[in-house]
Amino acid sequence: MQLRYSYRVYPTPGQQASLARAFGCARVVYNDALAARMEAFEKGERISDAELSKRLTASKATPQRAWLSEVSSVVLQQALADLNTAYRNFFASITGKRKGARMGLPGFRSRRDTRQAIRFTKNSRFTVTSGGALRLPKIGDVKVGWSRELPSAPSSVTLIKDAAGRYFASFVVAVDEQPLPSVDAEVGIDLGLATFAVMSDGKTIDSPKFLRQAERRLRKAQQALSRKAKGSKNRAKARLKVARAHARVADTRRDWAHKNTTRIIRENQAIFVENLSVKGLARTRMAKSVHDAGWSMFTTMLEEKAARYGRRFGKVDRWFPSTRMCSHCGVIGDKKPLHVREWTCGCGTTHDRDVNAAMNILAAGRAERRNACRAGVRPQRIRPGGQLV
Numbered sequence: 588m589q590l591r592y593s594y595r596v597y598p599t600p601g602q603q604a605s606l607a608r609a610f611g612c613a614r615v616v617y618n619d620a621l622a623a624r625m626e627a628f629e630k631g632e633r634i635s636d637a638e639l640s641k642r643l644t645a646s647k648a649t650p651q652r653a654w655l656s657e658v659s660s661v662v663l664q665q666a667l668a669d670l671n672t673a674y675r676n677f678f679a680s681i682t683g684k685r686k687g688a689r690m691g692l693p694g695f696r697s698r699r700d701t702r703q704a705i706r707f708t709k710n711s712r713f714t715v716t717s718g719g720a721l722r723l724p725k726i727g728d729v730k731v732g733w734s735r736e737l738p739s740a741p742s743s744v745t746l747i748k749d750a751a752g753r754y755f756a757s758f759v760v761a762v763d764e765q766p767l768p769s770v771d772a773e774v775g776i777d778l779g780l781a782t783f784a785v786m787s788d789g790k791t792i793d794s795p796k797f798l799r800q801a802e803r804r805l806r807k808a809q810q811a812l813s814r815k816a817k818g819s820k821n822r823a824k825a826r827l828k829v830a831r832a833h834a835r836v837a838d839t840r841r842d843w844a845h846k847n848t849t850r851i852i853r854e855n856q857a858i859f860v861e862n863l864s865v866k867g868l869a870r871t872r873m874a875k876s877v878h879d880a881g882w883s884m885f886t887t888m889l890e891e892k893a894a895r896y897g898r899r900f901g902k903v904d905r906w907f908p909s910t911r912m913c914s915h916c917g918v919i920g921d922k923k924p925l926h927v928r929e930w931t932c933g934c935g936t937t938h939d940r941d942v943n944a945a946m947n948i949l950a951a952g953r954a955e956r957r958n959a960c961r962a963g964v965r966p967q968r969i970r971p972g973g974q975l976v
């Protein structure tokens with residue numbers, strides 16, 4: 588299976604200028620090709636990937652686009668490949684060949700996009716030097732903060748500049764699956780606001796204090812930003828502050844989530860979570876964005892690690908009142924206001940509100956798996972290869 592390994596990189600001011608040029612060139616190539624595709628589409632024609640590639644080569648010979656030769660041609664070809672993938676995904680989505688949310692038509696890239704990225708494949712001959720620098724064609728030797736070792740030779744590397752002005756190298760590496768010894772335990776997980784996660788075996792995971800503090804700082808920065816006049820210098824400064832606070836929250840949350848998801852994967856053979864789109868809607872937009880980001884990172888990690896370590900992961904898609912339903916007898920009780928932490932069902936079973944919800948998720952996950960087995964197909968939500976992109 589393929590995994591991404593990301594590291595912070597520290598380009599010199601000169602290398603930053605070269606990268607800015609490469610980002611710009613990749614953007615132009617992408618936008619030119621998108622315009623060509625749209626024009627062809629309006630005429631009822633389709634334009635092939637090979638044709639676009641040929642046009643790119645030809646455009647380099649024109650005075651208007653001669654400067655494209657200043658960056659690695661692999662970077663430009665990869666920008667084209669991105670567009671081609673986006674188009675294929677879009678068509679697969681509208682024809683129903685691709686599962687999940689409908690994809691929109693790809694849009695033009697802008698220099699104001701919060702994330703700028705270029706990709707180097709093996710063909711470009713990028714290397715990691717013996718001194719530990721990342722050698723990129725027409726950029727130079729870029730300093731890397733190696734937070735962990737690369738498990739094998741990477742097949743490609745994406746250079747990213749984020750909204751906070753930080754640079755990252757994201758390597759794609761092939762990793763062997765490493766099935767863990769199997770265990771009997773299976774678990775359902777209820778993700779919540781008060782407690783981050785409650786599991787059907789009664790264990791809970793609380794959001795750590797340092798994370799809540801970082802989130803509070805982020806909210807403050809967002810409020811400050813909303814008070815600044817549009818287009819002002821102060822607004823630009825405030826925006827950078829928000830981006831930095833965002834980055835800090837994301838980093839902290841990632842480390843913490845890695846620790847917790849690894850433990851869950853080790854301890855359980857099957858892991859079921861509720862599909863996040865059915866989670867409560869009565870939340871403010873800000874709380875929603877903060878929590879959703881945390882939840883989706885958490886479930887994505889669980890899914891990836893399950894694939895890698897030979898565990899089963901399932902999302903419970905079907906909506907059901909996980910809080911109100913008795914996990915013992917299946918009777919659906921009255922609505923339970925948030926302050927009701929414990930309740931007793933007519934059958935005599937007393938429930939912790941969240942543990943009961945988690946047990947229902949576990950039961951629903953098992954039921955979906957049984958149905959899928961009976962129908963002779965795998966549950967859709969479980970990606971067999973665990974391929975990550």
Ligand SMILES: [Zn+2]
Nearest residue numbers: 913916932934
């Ligand atoms: Zn009951």
